[in-house]
Amino acid sequence: MAVATKYVDREIPQISLLxxxxxxxxxxxxxxxxxxxxGFFAVKDHGxxxxxxxxxxxxxxxxxxxxxxxxxxxxxxPQNVGWEKMSQVRPSTGEADTKESYQLQFGENMExxxxxxxxxxDFKKKSxxxxxxxxxxxxxxxxxxxxxxxxxxxxxxxxxxVARPDSQSTLRLLHYYETPKTNDGxxxxxxxxxxxxxxxxxxxxxxxxxxxxxxxxxxAVTEHALGDAWTKVEFEPGVIVCNIGDLLMSWSDxxxxxxxxxxxxxxxxxxxxxERYSIAFFNQPVKDAIIQGPNKKYPVVTGEEFTRxxxxxxxxxxxxxxxxxxxxxxxREAKLATSAAQVQAxx
Ligand SMILES: O=C(O)CCC(=O)C(=O)O
Ligand SMILES: [Fe+2]
Numbered sequence: 194m195a196v197a198t199k200y201v202d203r204e205i206p207q208i209s210l211l212x213x214x215x216x217x218x219x220x221x222x223x224x225x226x227x228x229x230x231x232g233f234f235a236v237k238d239h240g241x242x243x244x245x246x247x248x249x250x251x252x253x254x255x256x257x258x259x260x261x262x263x264x265x266x267x268x269x270x271p272q273n274v275g276w277e278k279m280s281q282v283r284p285s286t287g288e289a290d291t292k293e294s295y296q297l298q299f300g301e302n303m304e305x306x307x308x309x310x311x312x313x314x315d316f317k318k319k320s321x322x323x324x325x326x327x328x329x330x331x332x333x334x335x336x337x338x339x340x341x342x343x344x345x346x347x348x349x350x351x352x353x354x355v356a357r358p359d360s361q362s363t364l365r366l367l368h369y370y371e372t373p374k375t376n377d378g379x380x381x382x383x384x385x386x387x388x389x390x391x392x393x394x395x396x397x398x399x400x401x402x403x404x405x406x407x408x409x410x411x412x413a414v415t416e417h418a419l420g421d422a423w424t425k426v427e428f429e430p431g432v433i434v435c436n437i438g439d440l441l442m443s444w445s446d447x448x449x450x451x452x453x454x455x456x457x458x459x460x461x462x463x464x465x466x467x468e469r470y471s472i473a474f475f476n477q478p479v480k481d482a483i484i485q486g487p488n489k490k491y492p493v494v495t496g497e498e499f500t501r502x503x504x505x506x507x508x509x510x511x512x513x514x515x516x517x518x519x520x521x522x523x524x525r526e527a528k529l530a531t532s533a534a535q536v537q538a539x540x
Contacts, residue, residue, distance in 0.1 A: 197461060201422040203231055203409065207432060211238035213333055217340070224334060225341030225449070228437050231409050232452030235432040239330045243430050246397055249323045250470055253366040255313045256295055257470075263312055267295070271504060272302035273363055273477075283385030284506065291381045292369040299324060300360040324364050327395055327433075327474045328355050331362075334393060334435065335476070342445055342487055352482035352496065353392065361477035361500055363391075369404075369469040372459045383456035383469065389438035390503035391475040396434040402469040403427065405434070408453040423457075440478070440499055446486035 208223045227234035256264070261278065269277035278293040297303065297320055307317045335349035355362055369383045383404055398405065406423040426434055442451040459466040478484065482496035494502075 198457075199422045201424055203407070203424040205231060205233050205235060205407075205424075205426060205434070207235045207237055209238045210236050210240070210330070210333060217337065220333075221337035221340045224337045228338065228341070228441075228445075228449035230450070231407070232450035233407050233409075233426065233434065233436045233454075235434050236330070236334070237432050239333075239433060241326050241330060241433070245323065245326060246472075248319070249397075249472060250399060252313065252316060252319050252323075253295075253368070253470055253472065256308060256316065256366065257293060257368040259308070259312055264293070264295070264308075267306045267308050269296070270302070270306065271508065272298075273361070273500070273504060273508075274298050274302045275306050281508065283382070283387050285387060286380075286382050286385035288380070288382055288385065290369075290384050291372070292367055292383060294368070295366045297324065297364045297366070298360060299355040299362065301358040302361070320364065324362075324474070325355070327364070328353075328362065330433065331393060331395060331474065331476050338393070338441070338445075338449070342448070344487070349392070352478040353476050354479060357479050359480045361479065361496065363475045363477060365473045365475065367469075367471045367473065369456065369471075371468045372466045374466055380458045380460070382458045384454075385458075386453050386455040387507075388451045388453055389436060389475065390440065390507060391438040391477045392440045392444070393476045394436050394438055395474040395476075396436070397472040398428040398434075399470055400428055400430060401465070402467065402471070403465045404456040404459070404469060405471075406455055406457050407436075408455075409450065410453070423455075426454075438475070439503070440484070443491050444484055444486050446488045446490035448486075 206223060206227045208220060208227070210220060213220065224234060264276045267276050269275040274296045276293065276295045279289050279291060281290050282288060283290065299321070310316065331353070332350045335353065336346050339346055339348040353362060354360065372381050386408065396405070403425065405426040407426055408423050428434070436454065437449045437451050439451045441449050456469070457464060477500065478496035480495065480497035483493060484496065484499060485491065485493045
């Protein structure tokens with residue numbers, strides 16, 4: 194018989210960004226306190242309207258309602274962009290999440306990977322507008338985090354400059370499939386337990402489409418203290434849920450915590466089994482960023498090295514599959530070329 198999930202109440206602070214320029218120190222203290230303890234916090238009064246958020250969800254739904262053959266024209270690539278379906282195997286579960294996602298960036302990695310206006314009108318324009326709006330909010334939070342760590346105010350923002358062609362910050366549109374209510378013993382993971390590997394994540398969800406849960410308890414990036422008690426993160430309109438990623442954890446010498454979270458595989462009374470949309474914005478540094486905490490706890494890495502290592506950890510299986518497919522194609526082409534040569538020789 195399935196064991197009921199153990200839940201525990203933890204406070205996820207809600208922090209108002211109202212009158213940001215006048216209240217920076219107060220806001221920075223609240224954000225850094227949350228980053229040091231629970232690793233998750235919500236921001237409100239950030240200037241982004243509910244209409245803007247819902248319009249982006251509408252754009253996202255329009256994309257996901259295209260046939261798979263169309264979405265496959267903008268496939269996932271190891272630059273961490275593009276569309277994937279049922280293919281992200283989380284190290285914690287060893288199984289693929291039952292979802293599809295489309296990842297978008299500001300710069301050169303997106304070449305040929307934007308879905309065209311014929312398929313979703315103004316997709317690129319609307320997505321970039323939304324991404325710039327979230328970037329603005331992220332920059333305010335980054336200023337607070339820099340102050341808290343004793344860096345110059347622009348220290349993190351200059352390494353997350355999305356005007357640079359090699360910018361790696363990513364908007365991820367997510368679509369989780371409806372989960373059947375059966376007792377067949379199969380666990381249909383939505384997003385298996387994981388920590389985000391980037392700097393800072395901003396999350397948007399639709400009211401009622403619950404499922405996000407967190408499990409704090411990590412003391413160092415090198416430790417994977419995955420506990421067994423979860424806390425549900427409930428969404429309300431107007432809030433953006435933010436969480437610290439591994440990169441900021443190591444960049445802060447483990448002072449700020451990257452927290453385990455998941456979108457629960459629905460299996461118990463009260464879980465949400467329906468189709469679910471969410472949007473995540475991952476702040477990721479430019480490739481030549483020099484990453485090291487104020488106390489130099491970890492060796493220096495560049496943004497590019499950090500991303501490559503994280504991709505291998507998190508998308509290794511998907512990358513291997515792509516490489517195997519590529520190899521198969523090469524072999525098929527080589528075989529075709531050989532038989533064509535034989536036919537010619539015989540003629
Ligand atoms: O869909 C969600 O609510 C969370 C997604 C997430 O944690 C991720 O993509 O890293
Ligand atoms: Fe995540």
